[in-house]
Amino acid sequence: MTQDELKKAVGRAAIAHVVEGGIVGVGTGSTANFFIDALAEFRHRIRGAVASSEATRKRLEGHGIEVFDLNDVDQIPVYVDGADEINAAMQMIKGGGGALTREKIVAAVAGKFVCIADASKLVPVLGRFPLPVEVIPMALGHVQRELSRIGGSPRLRANFVTDNGNLIVDVHGLEIVDAVALETRLNQIVGVVTNGLFACRPADVCLLATGAGVQMLTAT
Ligand code: 5RP
DSSP states (O other): OHHHHHHHHHHHHGGGOOTTEEEEHHHOOOHHHHHHHHHHHGGGGGGGEEEESSSHHHHHHHHHHHHOOGHHHHHHHHEEESEEEEEEEEEEOOOSSSHHHHHHHHHHHHHEEEEEEEEGGBOOOBTTTTEEEEEEEGGHHHHHHHHHHHTTTEETTTTTOOOOOOOEEEEEEOOOOOOHHHHHHHHHHHHEEEEEOOOSSSEEEEEEETEEEEEEOOOO
């Protein structure tokens, strides 16, 4: 199976986790797009969705799915999103698509986080994928110096502005042994809006697409 076929399979499998009559939180990226396309067939059985990016909002609306502002919603039973890396503890690196801040906000509200990924995303140690950090533009120099002090090699993502009007710095060369500690530490750098570690609020379940089918993983 190609990587796209795996992503499509896992996007469809996530429909089983959507709560009928509820609002579904929807992530961003190519795997999330396959989920959105599958959700279109299910749209009459949900109240609507909350989107984690403008791209996701447009795709949902293109399928006739009502998109709610997060502030108009009290409860999101389930959030479905992809990941750039996930480990056995269900901790993730996210933000390859630059939507990490809104993804983290929607995930914080959701009762259950369902990560959808192809098998290439499951790793023993997080950090081979460069860690995205969203930065307020005027703090760029300061944040890059602080990230270097922590031991990473920060690189500004070229020609990219987030939905929130900020910049993304991708931090290379980190071997992340204690993801909760690093997520917390990076949040203390003035000028950092969010970092792409999802460890303080990991996924509850990972649906992992393999050549042998979709497996359901929980934290070990
Ligand atoms: C976007 C994300 C995505 O979930 C992550 O980049 C995975 O993307 P894809 O499904 O295209 O591999 O965090 O900000």
